[in-house]
Amino acid sequence: PVIIVWSNSCVTAHWWICILSKHHNARSHKKKQKREYVNCQFLHSIVIRLLLWYATLIGLLWNDTIAVPNQPTNMNHTHMHIAAIETSCDETAIAIIEVSRAGRSFRVLSNIVLSQIDLHAQWGGVVPNLAKREHQRNLVPLLLQALKEVERIDLRFKKYDLRKTPKEKKLKSKILNLKSVLEREPELLTQFKKYILSLPKPPIDLIAVTQGPGLEPALWVGVNFARALSYLWNIPLVGINHMEGHLTSALLA
Numbered sequence: 521p522v523i524i525v526w527s528n529s530c531v532t533a534h535w536w537i538c539i540l541s542k543h544h545n546a547r548s549h550k551k552k553q554k555r556e557y558v559n560c561q562f563l564h565s566i567v568i569r570l571l572l573w574y575a576t577l578i579g580l581l582w583n584d585t586i587a588v589p590n591q592p593t594n595m596n597h598t599h600m601h602i603a604a605i606e607t608s609c610d611e612t613a614i615a616i617i618e619v620s621r622a623g624r625s626f627r628v629l630s631n632i633v634l635s636q637i638d639l640h641a642q643w644g645g646v647v648p649n650l651a652k653r654e655h656q657r658n659l660v661p662l663l664l665q666a667l668k669e670v671e672r673i674d675l676r677f678k679k680y681d682l683r684k685t686p687k688e689k690k691l692k693s694k695i696l697n698l699k700s701v702l703e704r705e706p707e708l709l710t711q712f713k714k715y716i717l718s719l720p721k722p723p724i725d726l727i728a729v730t731q732g733p734g735l736e737p738a739l740w741v742g743v744n745f746a747r748a749l750s751y752l753w754n755i756p757l758v759g760i761n762h763m764e765g766h767l768t769s770a771l772l773a
Contacts, residue, residue: 600725601629603666603749605659607742608734608762610636610646612658614666616724629673630666634658652737656708659745660715667722694752701748705741712748721753731759 599618606613615631636654640646695713702709729746732739743759750757 601670601723602726602728603663603724604760605727605729605742605746607651607655607659607738607745608730608732609738610640610651610654612636612655612662614659614662616666616670630669632662632666632669634662646735648735648737651735652741653707655738655741656705656711659708659741660711663749664715667719697751698748701751702744705744708741708745712745716749716752721755724753724755726756726758728758728760730762730765733762 599620602617602619604613604615604617606615611633613631613633616629618627618629620626636646636651639650639654643650695717698712698717699709702712727746727750729742730739731743746757749755
């Protein structure tokens, strides 16, 4: 719905810009003033900024609650924790945020971004398979770093001990399923088994991951990593549209 409103509003915006430009040109011609007509680019930028706020506001009103699969969530607390994973292009990013029950307020507890720009610079652009390889190498270390950062500042995470290990019987029963989830990412699977399997379940209530649009090889790494975490920790998983993220980010400015 937001995209439809956005498209219709853009058409209306261009129509008004043309009218204003013609009106200004007519007045300038009559008065024989030596000045240029209104800068259409400037008008366009103003209208687009207003439409961004308008579209995001409507999107929030229509999507006040998060739709999640039928999996258990720990909502005994006043806030919930969301782990967000982004691998749509050449940046590996993991964030952990704290959100109120109604979704009216939030706090960024950790936000780590690892860029691959130096790696791809020599090729003159992003190489999808190289981006995929780097995502496999970076996701596990970034998640561990994010958990450690949050552990220092959040009460629920302070009770969470990274040194505790789950029971071996439960791990063995889950390894086979994890192999099928991460079969396309062998390097990520190796790191997952080595560092993530031994961790206890953290106080995370929901996992969000970019599911598109983006580079397909890169996207699959993030999506499968999120699926593996969701299965291992029994946490709901939500796919996020990349473009909707750009739209709603206007609210943070």
